[in-house]
Amino acid sequence: MENILADRVKLLTPSTTLAITAKAKELKAEGKDVIGLGAGEPDYNTPDHIIEAAYRSMKAGQTKYTPAAGTAELKNAIINKFKRDQVISYAPGEIFVGSGAKHVLYCLFQAILNTEDEVIIPTPYWVSYPEQVKLAGGTPVFIEGTEENEYKITSDQLETAITKKTKAIIINSPSNPTGMIYSSSELEAIAKICTERNILMVSDEIYEKLTYDGQNHLSVASISEEYQKQSIIINGVSKSHSMTGWRIGYAAGNAAIIKAMTNLASHSTSNPTTTAQFGALAAYEGTQEPVEEMRRAFEHRLNKVFSSVQDIPGFRCIKPQGAFYLFPNVKQAAQACGFKTVDEFAADLLEKANVAVIPGSGFGAEDNIRLSYATELSSLEEAIRRIHAYVDEQTHSGN
Incomplete structure (x- = not known):
């Protein structure tokens, strides 16, 4: 053919x-x-208490469709997680739960990108970022995070890369593949430019719980309300709770974007797997040990x-x-x-x-x-x- x-x-x-x-x-x-x-x-x-919670949910008959963007209970658990860990407040309409963080990113780019819109992607990057941008009709624009700067980009590099077509930038901290973390001052310098130029910050924080040698993860959305409005946080339970196969990720941010992602998911996945959502609920509401x-x-x-x-x-x-x-x-x-x-x-x-x-x-x-x-x-x-x-x-x- x-x-x-x-x-x-x-x-x-x-x-x-x-x-x-x-x-x-x-x-x-x-x-x-x-x-x-x-x-x-x-x-x-996956920790036993999560597996047991998922099993109990199935035995209790929780095996049907849920809302496309996730159950109200899981959304509330995610909202409480943001308050607890990063002192950030979100409303239920600002949370989208999808079938893994990769699916959430896919929905995001499908929801925000038009043909030839540019997305700035620092290198080294996670392998799926540029491919998902291309699938949405966008154009990846790469900025090299040099070894001398611990594989992170600078605000000066960002300024140079921005064009009239720039729609978003991806920030992945801690990074896959480098493991490096952006500091508060580095994030603030980037966020200041993005806010002034109306560029959406896509903050992939999937490795937030895995930090070492006294380092702490910082979300750009936690720095100020202004930066929170200019960002979409991507996260999930895959890495933090060893739940990669459960496929639960989520986005937090602008309600209009979240609604568009929800509409898109309603015509593709219908909803994240019901049982996995109950597992994720236990992950966030149970012990973190x-x-x-x-x-x-x-x-x-x-x-x-x-x-x-x-x-x-x-x-x-x-x-x-x-x-x-x-x-x-x-x-x-x-x-x-x-x-x-x-x-x-x-x-x-x-x-x-x-x-x-x-x-x-x-x-x-x-x-x-x-x-x-x-x-x-x-x-x-x-x-x-x-x-x-x-x-x-x-x-x-x-x-």
């Missing part, structure tokens, strides 16, 4: 992780001891392995302040091993050392790789030992 595909999907860039993921599965099927450091989800199970326990475990792993990653020849890494990823610059190591690109280096690392890492090209940073420490510590340490041994062998063997 010729010309059956819509132009919009032809614009999508294939994920750079697919080839390595497929190869890793192939090697595992062959019996190879492959260690995967590509995980974008916690390696903990499992959240802190997981955060401490990730911090422990980070502190245990960070110096080992830095010690790998040709690796240069900034210690992340949040999330659960390391994002080292490995350009020198790749070149020393005889490769022109980091993608080639990562592919050979999997083939010869049985370690799967994600090339940074998928995140807009071709000199880096992403290593997830959301994996058991002994496996993590063994993977890093293998990478070190691989680099030593490749550089000393003359490739």
Whole structure:
């Protein structure tokens, strides 16, 4: 069937992780001891009290449709969470619950973007940001967050990138893939410009609970009421409560935008999964100790392995302040091993050392790789030992 595909999907860039993921599965099927450091989800199970609450809801007959933007109970729990954690007030009409934060972002861009509207995306970025902007007819505009500035953009860079077509900017803090956090002064400088130029700030805060070394997440919406009105917060329970498969995310912000997102969802998903909403309700209304326990475990792993990653020849890494990823610059190591690109280096690392890492090209940073420490510590340490041994062998063997 010729010309059956819509132009919009032809614009999508294939994920750079697919080839390595497929190869890793192939090697595992062959019996190879492959260690995967590509995980974008916690390696903990969902806390028991959340699972039990979801089960009870099903037994009680809560298995029918809910309102398209989520139940009133879950919306209220999210509102209370904002008051408790960030001292921000929202009304129920300013909350949209969707089928995961990715779906929420998709609905947002579909609701706000017209053809050729521009969305500023700092690099490195989460892989789906530019693709979702393109699917909505918008144009991604990239600003490089330099390694010298901890992979964050400056207000001066933002000023230079803004045009008459600029509709929004994405702020991801803590960041996937870098783990870096924007400070209060950095956020305020960006927010001041966006408010003056009427640019919507899309604040992706999905990793807010995973911060380390005394660092604290700050939402741009909590700085002032003016900045709150200029922003849409994206969040969910996937990372904080290890509920990635439950698919519950949400947006908070302008009521007109929220209503448009709700209307869109009513014609696509109808509503977030009912059972999962009751799980999310328990996540926010129940004990938060499992959240802190997981955060401490990730911090422990980070502190245990960070110096080992830095010690790998040709690796240069900034210690992340949040999330659960390391994002080292490995350009020198790749070149020393005889490769022109980091993608080639990562592919050979999997083939010869049985370690799967994600090339940074998928995140807009071709000199880096992403290593997830959301994996058991002994496996993590063994993977890093293998990478070190691989680099030593490749550089000393003359490739």
